[in-house]
Amino acid sequence: MPYSQGITHMAKSWFLKGAPVDGNTVLIPMHSFPATVGRSTQCAVTIDSNGVSRFHAQFDMSAQGELLLTDLGSTNGTYRNRERITAPTSIIEGDILHFGSAEFRVNQTEIGNSQFQSKACSEQTCFFDIAQHSLPENFLLQESDFIEMLSSGLLKVAWQPIVDFHTLDVLAYEVLGRGAHLALPQSPMQLFQLAEKINKEVALSQAFRVCGAKAAARRGEPVRLFMNSHPQEMFLESFFTSVEQICLLAPQMELVMEIHETAVVEGNRLKIVVDRLRSNGVLMAYDDFGAGQARLQEIAEIPADIVKFDMALIRDIHRAPPKKQQMIEQLVKIVTDLGSQTLAEGVETEEEAVVCRQMGFQLCQGYLTGKPELV
Incomplete structure (x- = not known):
């Protein structure tokens, strides 16, 4: 140069x-x-x-x-x-x-x-x-700003409701992290892009969960919260330590840990993770199901409590060709037969909701039933 x-x-x-x-x-x-x-x-x-x-x-x-x-x-x-x-x-x-x-x-x-x-x-x-x-493109502000954000807890969270598709009762919330440092982006996607460049993805993931648990503690009432995990932390001992930490911070919280569907390729290791989570009373959800290859065989071997169907499958589902609708309906039935609850992510219109209900989805998350709100 x-x-x-x-x-x-x-x-x-x-x-x-x-x-x-x-x-x-x-x-x-x-x-x-x-x-x-x-x-x-x-x-x-x-x-x-x-x-x-x-x-x-x-x-x-x-x-x-x-x-x-x-x-x-x-x-x-x-x-x-x-x-x-x-x-x-x-x-x-x-x-x-x-x-x-x-x-x-x-x-x-x-x-x-x-x-x-x-x-x-x-x-x-x-x-x-x-x-x-x-x-x-990959320019990054000084690392010190990012470290300060983590060490000072300059983060905030929004909760998005997850509802029963038929009664519309709010059953849970997904915790969505945001930045609160004036020198850094608020967007979690941008923050994770920055974190990847300084190897702080796991620290950021854990910090968002702590922020969510503190919000649950302030609420002071029983609540079910879905929280995200980062693929890099999935098989680390620090992952379990962080989960135990947030459960102690908010003992009235029922925790659902979201695990990306791609983790099922590590079947034996993932089974250990899921067993350890459940032994601590933590439920498990597969996130973004269908975003890539739907690994049904592996999911059948390690069923989740909840399977979240990726919003790319749900968007404009009422306009989708009949064969695509039939395929998604079959996936919903297979997952339900495995004993998992099915959740449609990214539902934004009543037309999408009608088709999803007909397909057998049990849970709904999206702007139609509630936008994320800071807590």
Whole structure:
């Protein structure tokens, strides 16, 4: 990757700051304005990501020296400090910007000749010439922000109701984690993407469960909660320790641990996990059933208490071809015959609900019966 050359004086300059997976902090200088950002190689800042539009956004400098950012009608939006911008927006040092999912922090600092020579990489900081290459999508803010979020418990949870498909009584809630650190995304998907780059997926998964259990303790009433697990923690001793911890935090809680369907390929090991969970009074649910290959033989050997059918199967099910509807109905019957309750995820319309009831689904989760609410 080439380094910038030819800066001959000390000056205040604007930078986009990020940290790719190799651990270096990268400062990308913007030498002149307007400076466009996008996937096209014609942009001043080229970001190699399908989530970034060809011409995504543009930086400008006002006559008063104010840095302005404008979205150029991008598909996935431009965000300043987690808020989507719809007009030219003033940018100051320290702001966090998202172009689609690509994330940067804005810096303004003094630079000079020595920082841009061919070996100018000191203290894990490299200055790159953005005009000669594309930046990867996987930029990450400083690890310290993420660690602070975990250590300080800067998280929150929303509960989404799970209802009886026929009576519409609320039987349980799924715990859905959110971030609450001002320098990091709120979205759990984005947080797990960041966690993967610093090997903190398991810690984040466990932290969300602790947050959910504390919310249950505050409620002070018996409640059944569905909580998610991360594939990487499934066979670790720390997984069982974390489950025991949250059960102690909220003794009035009936816990259902969600396990991704793909875990059934580890049949012998999974059976040990399920037996240990059930010995502690914890129920088990297979999550996202049917998202990939429906492993019926393995599921028959280790039946779950609940099987959650992936929302991709449920979406527009009333418009699905008859053969697809027949296939899903047969899967519902097979799972029910194994002694598991069947849950339809992502039900958003009454038309979808009618078909799901006819197919024999017992439980429902989706916007039709209740959106996630912070607790």
